[in-house]
Amino acid sequence: MTRYLVERTFPDGLGLPINQQGADAAATIVAKNAEHGVTWVHSYVTPDKKKTFCIYDGPTPEAIRKVATRNGLPVDSIREVRVLDPYFYM
Template identity: 50%
Template sequence: MKILAIAVSLMLTGAACAADTAPSSATHRYMIERTFPKGALDGLDAQAKQSVNATNAKFGVTWVTSYANADKTKTFCVYEGPSEQAVRDAAVANKIPVDSVTEIPVTLESK
């Protein structure tokens, strides 16, 4: 439930108290929701992350951070890139699933 709260708070936009911490106008921030088979993320080591990041770079996409549920079958990943399509294309090239992509241009601070 905590992961869902974090994801929802990241996706909120337009609040008066929002900090203006959006990426530059050429770069957009996205929340990508993914579903994996149980055990699929168990082999995600430094080398696998490096490979994903290298492929992402070909599309101008940067993996910022990810959150996973307890059994690692659902992830909520924050990415930056030039467009939603670039994020989706990078996922296809990396052979990783995409359930949904939501642009998250506004950061709401907890304090």
């Protein structure tokens, strides 16, 4: 599995409320991801909710794009990343 950073832009802001509706939407995304071997690890969202930086594990960038399309999510860029832990050196 490769780890990817996926950058997305939502011109009208990300609509994933913290309630049952939001939970359902997230669950749907997770289920559709799983069909293609993709795992959504977590995301960082800017305060205006117009930009997200999402960490994913997946087999290929094509799989990341495929689930994005299936979930109706935009993709600005996909980058392969590795973890760097500063406390590792202390």
